[in-house]
Amino acid sequence: MSTPRSRNIRVTEQxxxxxxxHARLKFDDTRQRWVxxxxxxxxxxxxxxxxxxxxxxxxxxxxxxxDQLAVKYAAPRDEIGADVTAMLQDLADKxxLADKxxLAxxxEAPP
Amino acid sequence: xxxxAGTPTDxxxxxxxxxxxxxxxxxxxxxxxxxxxxxTHRCPLQCPYCSNPLELERARDELTxxxxxxxxGELAGIGVLQIHFSGGEPAVRKDLTELVRHATDVGLYxxxxxxxxxxxxxxxxxLADAGLCHVQISFQGxxxxxxxxxxxxxxxxxxxxxxARWVRELDLPLTVNAVMHRQNLHQLPDIIQMAVDLDADRLxxxxxxxxxxxxxxxxxxxxxxxxxxxxxxxxxxxQARLKGTLAIDYVVPDYYxxxxxxxxxxxxxxxxxxxxxxxxxxxxxxxxxxxxxxxxMRGNRSIASIWRTSDAFNRYRGTGWMPEPCASxxxxxxxxxxxxxxxxxxxxxxxxxxxxxxxxxxxxxIFRTAEAEASGEVSRFVxxxxxxxxxxxxxxxDA
Numbered sequence: 006m007s008t009p010r011s012r013n014i015r016v017t018e019q020x021x022x023x024x025x026x027h028a029r030l031k032f033d034d035t036r037q038r039w040v041x042x043x044x045x046x047x048x049x050x051x052x053x054x055x056x057x058x059x060x061x062x063x064x065x066x067x068x069x070x071x072d073q074l075a076v077k078y079a080a081p082r083d084e085i086g087a088d089v090t091a092m093l094q095d096l097a098d099k100x101x102l103a104d105k106x107x108l109a110x111x112x113e114a115p116p
Numbered sequence: 117x118x119x120x121a122g123t124p125t126d127x128x129x130x131x132x133x134x135x136x137x138x139x140x141x142x143x144x145x146x147x148x149x150x151x152x153x154x155x156t157h158r159c160p161l162q163c164p165y166c167s168n169p170l171e172l173e174r175a176r177d178e179l180t181x182x183x184x185x186x187x188x189g190e191l192a193g194i195g196v197l198q199i200h201f202s203g204g205e206p207a208v209r210k211d212l213t214e215l216v217r218h219a220t221d222v223g224l225y226x227x228x229x230x231x232x233x234x235x236x237x238x239x240x241x242x243l244a245d246a247g248l249c250h251v252q253i254s255f256q257g258x259x260x261x262x263x264x265x266x267x268x269x270x271x272x273x274x275x276x277x278x279x280a281r282w283v284r285e286l287d288l289p290l291t292v293n294a295v296m297h298r299q300n301l302h303q304l305p306d307i308i309q310m311a312v313d314l315d316a317d318r319l320x321x322x323x324x325x326x327x328x329x330x331x332x333x334x335x336x337x338x339x340x341x342x343x344x345x346x347x348x349x350x351x352x353x354x355q356a357r358l359k360g361t362l363a364i365d366y367v368v369p370d371y372y373x374x375x376x377x378x379x380x381x382x383x384x385x386x387x388x389x390x391x392x393x394x395x396x397x398x399x400x401x402x403x404x405x406x407x408x409x410x411x412x413m414r415g416n417r418s419i420a421s422i423w424r425t426s427d428a429f430n431r432y433r434g435t436g437w438m439p440e441p442c443a444s445x446x447x448x449x450x451x452x453x454x455x456x457x458x459x460x461x462x463x464x465x466x467x468x469x470x471x472x473x474x475x476x477x478x479x480x481x482i483f484r485t486a487e488a489e490a491s492g493e494v495s496r497f498v499x500x501x502x503x504x505x506x507x508x509x510x511x512x513x514d515a
Contacts, residue, residue, distance in 0.1 A: 013361055026249075027288070042249070047197055047198065
């Protein structure tokens, strides 16, 4: 099992974003909306943020995610890219984004 | 303890809004997003500013494992998303892991708010395996001797450091909680560095709030205005320098404020806690207000029904109960008149304007009292315990 890096992330197209273990995307049945559960916080991502976060599986690079969204919305790649990067950087600055891209080689989980 | 449990710290204008910051959580969402479960009042530490009431609830009266499980299921069912396991020291309860697992099973995000001194590496791993999402460890200072003195517990600081490292080794997020007062505010830069060295995600710097045990110890704890000004400057510098590495939340002491804090986000608006014996409370200090009856989950009413309709919750909800100067104040829906417990403690009437507010007729007097106590001679603590408190000198005689 590998631990993705989750500190001091600068989001670039090479980033392979994923929510860390402590930030959980969940559909809240009571309020009928998606939420991110984080330490002593509940965040309310909007529809676009939710769509982006569903693509953040730690496998896709940010470049691939932007490509996919640009095709789907038939929008200029630059514009989509800037918005998506800003949204994820904001999440990273709050400590709620991990980056599997930073991991050069898998390391063992602590015993 | 976690004053930050429902505290807004972010503006909700970006695409990832903090729900608490809306200010209309109760109206918009009906049920609090997070609930504080005080599993026990038992604790090996004796901190003189403990947020528990002076009259601690006894072990024999605590909710059973099955009762707590029923609570957790009921909370998840009505739409609560997070549970904070707190105390006292929650790890005193032998069923803590079982309760965390149950919280996971019913879909609750679980936070452990702990003094850490009872946790072993094995127990922490079991908690992580049970689905624990986040650990908050309280620290009493940055150096062992003074921190252990505040805690009234030998070797507490060293144990906390060990547990904090295990938390990060298990890849659990870590919040360092540091309660600040006159006798440790000079350690603030070292405490910030300690949190960085421990690889904490978050540092909660909470100035003591003066109810219950802390009110009893106010003269020994009250900071000077100069200390607070230094602290604010140090925190702001650190927040900028450590962005992306360590998030820092800062709770200022309101005796020196101009405006009162929006305590608990407003009475009965977005928060409740559950006492060790199952009472549903608008805040963990609410029982200091006499004349209110708090219902228990052991009665015949659901938690949701107690939250929505009980007299204790409705007494200070909204703005209708307010006398002047609150009633006609432009800030009445911003700070809801401040803190009801503080109003009661300092004026004898919980409906009065919190004296932390400059519009309170008592504000000037409170400010002068704080200044006088901060420059006074008292430095000995009264330690928190089930006997109603033990003066520090006696403890030393015993040793």
